[in-house]
Amino acid sequence: MLTRFAARALAGFGVVAGVVTLTFFALRFAPGDPVEHLLGSAATAEQLAVQRHVLGLDRPVPVQYTAWVSRFVRGDWGISIAKGRPVRTVLGDAWPATVRLVGLSLLLSYLLGIAVGAIQAHRQGSRTDTALSVITVTLFAVPGFWLGLMLVMLFTYWARVLPAFGAAGLDADYLTGLGRIVDGLRHMALPLATLTLIGIGGSARFIRGAMLDLSSQPFVTTAHAKGLSPWRVTWRHTLRNALTPVVTLLGLSLPTLFSGAILVEAVFAWPGVGRVLVEAVQARDYPVVMAATAVSAGLVVVGNLLADVLAAWLDPRLGMRNA
Amino acid sequence: MLAAALLLAIAAPLVTHGDPNAQRDIVATRFVAPLSSDGTGVFHVLGTDRFGRDVWTRLVYGARVSLGVGLLAVLISIALGVTVGALAGYGRGLVPLALLGLTDFALAVPRVVLLLLLAALWRPSTALVIVVLGLTGWMSVARLVHGEVRALATRPFVEGAVASGARRLRVLVRHILPNAVTPVIVAAALGVGNAITLEASLSFLGLGVQPPTASWGNMIASGRDVLVNAPWVATAPGAALVLVVVACTLLGDAVRDAMEPSAQLS
Numbered sequence A: 001m002l003t004r005f006a007a008r009a010l011a012g013f014g015v016v017a018g019v020v021t022l023t024f025f026a027l028r029f030a031p032g033d034p035v036e037h038l039l040g041s042a043a044t045a046e047q048l049a050v051q052r053h054v055l056g057l058d059r060p061v062p063v064q065y066t067a068w069v070s071r072f073v074r075g076d077w078g079i080s081i082a083k084g085r086p087v088r089t090v091l092g093d094a095w096p097a098t099v100r101l102v103g104l105s106l107l108l109s110y111l112l113g114i115a116v117g118a119i120q121a122h123r124q125g126s127r128t129d130t131a132l133s134v135i136t137v138t139l140f141a142v143p144g145f146w147l148g149l150m151l152v153m154l155f156t157y158w159a160r161v162l163p164a165f166g167a168a169g170l171d172a173d174y175l176t177g178l179g180r181i182v183d184g185l186r187h188m189a190l191p192l193a194t195l196t197l198i199g200i201g202g203s204a205r206f207i208r209g210a211m212l213d214l215s216s217q218p219f220v221t222t223a224h225a226k227g228l229s230p231w232r233v234t235w236r237h238t239l240r241n242a243l244t245p246v247v248t249l250l251g252l253s254l255p256t257l258f259s260g261a262i263l264v265e266a267v268f269a270w271p272g273v274g275r276v277l278v279e280a281v282q283a284r285d286y287p288v289v290m291a292a293t294a295v296s297a298g299l300v301v302v303g304n305l306l307a308d309v310l311a312a313w314l315d316p317r318l319g320m321r322n323a
Numbered sequence B: 001m002l003a004a005a006l007l008l009a010i011a012a013p014l015v016t017h018g019d020p021n022a023q024r025d026i027v028a029t030r031f032v033a034p035l036s037s038d039g040t041g042v043f044h045v046l047g048t049d050r051f052g053r054d055v056w057t058r059l060v061y062g063a064r065v066s067l068g069v070g071l072l073a074v075l076i077s078i079a080l081g082v083t084v085g086a087l088a089g090y091g092r093g094l095v096p097l098a099l100l101g102l103t104d105f106a107l108a109v110p111r112v113v114l115l116l117l118l119a120a121l122w123r124p125s126t127a128l129v130i131v132v133l134g135l136t137g138w139m140s141v142a143r144l145v146h147g148e149v150r151a152l153a154t155r156p157f158v159e160g161a162v163a164s165g166a167r168r169l170r171v172l173v174r175h176i177l178p179n180a181v182t183p184v185i186v187a188a189a190l191g192v193g194n195a196i197t198l199e200a201s202l203s204f205l206g207l208g209v210q211p212p213t214a215s216w217g218n219m220i221a222s223g224r225d226v227l228v229n230a231p232w233v234a235t236a237p238g239a240a241l242v243l244v245v246v247a248c249t250l251l252g253d254a255v256r257d258a259m260e261p262s263a264q265l266s
Helices: A002-029 A034-039 A045-055 A061-073 A087-122 A127-141 A144-158 A177-214 A218-225 A230-253 A262-268 A273-282 A286-314 A316-322 B002-010 B055-090 B094-108 B111-121 B126-136 B139-153 B156-163 B168-204 B216-224 B232-259 B261-265
Strands: none
Touching: A002 A061, A002 A286, A002 B094, A034 A045, A061 A286, A087 A127, A087 A177, A087 A230, A087 A273, A087 A286, A127 A177, A127 B232, A144 A177, A144 A262, A144 B168, A144 B216, A144 B232, A177 A230, A177 A262, A218 A230, A230 A286, A262 A273, A262 B168, A273 A286, B055 B094, B055 B126, B055 B139, B055 B168, B055 B216, B055 B232, B094 B139, B126 B168, B139 B168, B156 B168, B168 B216, B168 B232, B216 B232
């Protein structure tokens, strides 16, 4: 088990290194550079050259690469070219907003999705099942940014009850205590609803499928034969066993806690990592893009590993089979 | 539903009037509500956008772009995925290891981040979108085919073919792959829906299909700014997109149920 874990961790490290390297060179060979964006079109060739020299961008690409790697692993993530602030501050400022939004939506969409899926599996073939299936398939198909726009249309322009943009009102700094919390919650309502609704579509479909696969297993038949009530069998026996793969799914969604819901953040002008990343790519802000890519690739790998370890812990047979 | 969308896209000139990008007197024809006529007496089923362009016409021509991008991108990823998966599943020596490693590597790259990077780094165009979506979507197909091929390779009919002296490549292409078609079709159906959504997302961010060419994504994007006075501009293409993606999902489910009677029983 331990050696397997070590091997996976090593492979994961290789993946992160590969992704980072690929991104680094793709960035350098793509047209446009941060200095042009920084100085604007009025700058002379001489000014551009000076600025490039100051930032070290005139050195050979492999040299820049080794310099960046050696600084990055020592914790020096550099300074954002476009913003002039340390990359760690830029990402650190944006991260809490993303974690709040994405974390809460993951939690809600899995809790609600598991409930919906379990109800469907319990009443398989009934009208409730069919109706809920129609809803979940539709939610699963809806693009997040469009659902977001529709919610804005309904709740902001039509009903005029919820704000559509940002994470806090203009007057948020003057609010205290409860007022401030309410303001924050009101701003989070629409993006959270968007992400959660879409998440429910996926998780409910998944749980329903997993539970139906299990329903013909001997242990479920035994539970029924013991005379347990159908609800008890569904909740205590089938659902419990269907939850193991959900852990894997949750592990896979860990990276989104960081890279965020890029599109939904764009729609709602949510000040999270997704928006920082889009802006950085557009401004060719090399240090920010590199750091964000490295962290999110790392989280993908860690998420996969965690999911494996947790799944093996919940269901010991898995660990043995793959060993 | 999917067939209807495809037919409409192909027959676009027959079911619409005029050029999807045509602009006439903008002031007289912009923001006409659905099911009403503009100042010049032309009737618009779904209304017009801010340049007085007919939303229905753009929707149908946009379907050509969106469906075309989705289908071509999936074609690329299926071709890549089947090749890699088949070689990894039936190859010998170091080939499977290398290919599986490559697949795992590509799976670990966050797709949305990669899409953003690729699409933002080169000049956005329809062809780029197709290639980018195709190149980032093959891994799951490769995994799937790899598993199928490995499982099929030990079946008696394959061993029979090997025993009768058929070459390995022939066994793979003639005997194994045809039996692995079902899961690939299912994956393709789901993949088309997924690719259409991603195309719309990229176009929505301005990194995909470029205006004035209509795609559902950039139509939604252009409707975003006029959500207050002309909600139909963003609503119509989004609804069309949801319908098509739902159709793809249902098609995938139906194919799986039809081909695997055991899945229905359980």
